[in-house]
Amino acid sequence: MKALVVCGDDFGGVLLAGPAVRAVAAQASPVTLMTGPRGAPAARLLPDVDDVLVWEAPWEGARPPAAADADTDGVVRRVREAAYDVALILAPDGMSPLPAALLLRMAHVPRIGAAGDGPAGTLLDVHAPRPRDRHEARAALDTAAALGFLPRTGDDGRLRVLPTPDTTALTGNGPYVVVHPGAGAASRAWSPDRCAEAVALLADAGHRVVVTGGPDETALTRHVSGATAVDLGGRTDPRHLAGVLRAADAFVGGDTGVAHLAAATGTPVVSLFAPVFPAERWAPYGVPSVLLGDQKAACAGTGARHCPVPGHPCLNEVTPQDVVSAVHKLLRADDA
Known part of the structure; x- marks a missing residue:
């Protein structure tokens, strides 16, 4: 099963998504993490990320690109060509997952899950609740579990990075x-x-x-x-x-x-x-x-x-x- 995790957050937000990425990787391979330029350096530090797809969405970040400059057609084409079986959307705090879900539907991803408030229509197959007092790392794990991805036995759910060099x-x-x-x-x-x-x-x-x-x-x-x-x-x-x-x-x-x-x-x-x-x-x-x-x-x-x-x-x-x-x-x- 080929999986895509979408996390358009910044450096810290992508690190907090790491435990959920590992849960996806426990049952899917390969796993691609799609994020923006601010989150990409963190994505490359995470275990179980096989590829990083960098795209700056026009709805995320303090200074997002104009919609006309975001090359939406290009990223839809890249996702469609990759033929993912499932996608997990981890939207940044205060952001709706629906713009990303619409993009993934246009790219023919057959199964999509996310957390958030409000109606999701036909854009999401799994629309998990998001308690406001839940830590972001824990909430991401909950959303992965709602889509059927549970951590490996023995995974304590903490943040991790790949082995580091001697400094x-x-x-x-x-x-x-x-x-x-x-x-x-x-x-x-x-x-x-x-x-x-x-x-x-x-x-x-x-x-x-x-x-x-x-x-x-x-x-x-x-x-x-x-x-x-x-x-x-x-x-x-x-x-x-x-x-x-x-x-x-x-x-x-x-x-x-x-x-x-x-x-x-x-x-x-x-x-x-x-x-x-x-x-x-x-x-x-x-x-x-x-x-x-x-x-x-x-x-x-x-x-x-x-x-x-x-x-x-x-x-x-x-x-x-x-x-x-x-x-x-x-x-x-x-x-x-």
């Missing part, structure tokens, strides 16, 4: 804590100065610190690293970043895809979690974690890219000492 040449020898100061939206970012203070306090407490960030975050990582930490800003691709995270004692960062990557490598997470999205659905999954931040703040559930409350109190009231204490709590639990 000692990047990090240096010895244990370390990773601090990742960046975030995809300003509403989910802790103050750079607070991050720098936390790095200094962690170093004072005897920890080696490695600071990570993307190519466009090098000024941020340089500021946060100071003269104390190893600055890997702009120096890791997703696979090597996964290796850096796997070898870490703990990860400190906001509600970002990199936090989900840390969880996928099995590393405990201190999450500076702004409540613009609900923690019960998006918090680090399947690893020991500590959530810091006021989950009942006025910005809770707004989905805002910029905190609507002056001063960003939901995160900026978290102190660097809170972060150090949370790291020590996780390390004590790991030693127990």
Whole structure:
């Protein structure tokens, strides 16, 4: 049985789809994961993905392409030519699965399942409920199960990535804590100065610190690293970043895809979690974690890219000492 999983989410959202992809692969082969450019690097890290089909849908993302520029005819042709037997649609939060389902019907996919609210007509063969308080990784597994795909015996349902390279040449020898100061939206970012203070306090407490960030975050990582930490800003691709995270004692960062990557490598997470999205659905999954931040703040559930409350109190009231204490709590639990 040839299967297609459609997940047009970003890097972190695709990682959260990983357990559901493994469930599909337990009974189907090959498995193709169809996603957009933002999710494709994560898709290539997932076990049991035989091929990645990259297509930017005109209905997904903060800045989707115009419908006329999306080459819908081309992707319908590619899906039709691949002759999939079944498709599972894992729509991003707040997105209907129906546009993707219509595209797959046009491509003659015979059996399609998804989760969502509202009528589905004849577009979906399986239309599973989606509880609003269910974690995204768990909800994706539920949707796969509704379509008949159950995890392999012994699969614990946690996030996973493919084996990672040795990154000692990047990090240096010895244990370390990773601090990742960046975030995809300003509403989910802790103050750079607070991050720098936390790095200094962690170093004072005897920890080696490695600071990570993307190519466009090098000024941020340089500021946060100071003269104390190893600055890997702009120096890791997703696979090597996964290796850096796997070898870490703990990860400190906001509600970002990199936090989900840390969880996928099995590393405990201190999450500076702004409540613009609900923690019960998006918090680090399947690893020991500590959530810091006021989950009942006025910005809770707004989905805002910029905190609507002056001063960003939901995160900026978290102190660097809170972060150090949370790291020590996780390390004590790991030693127990």
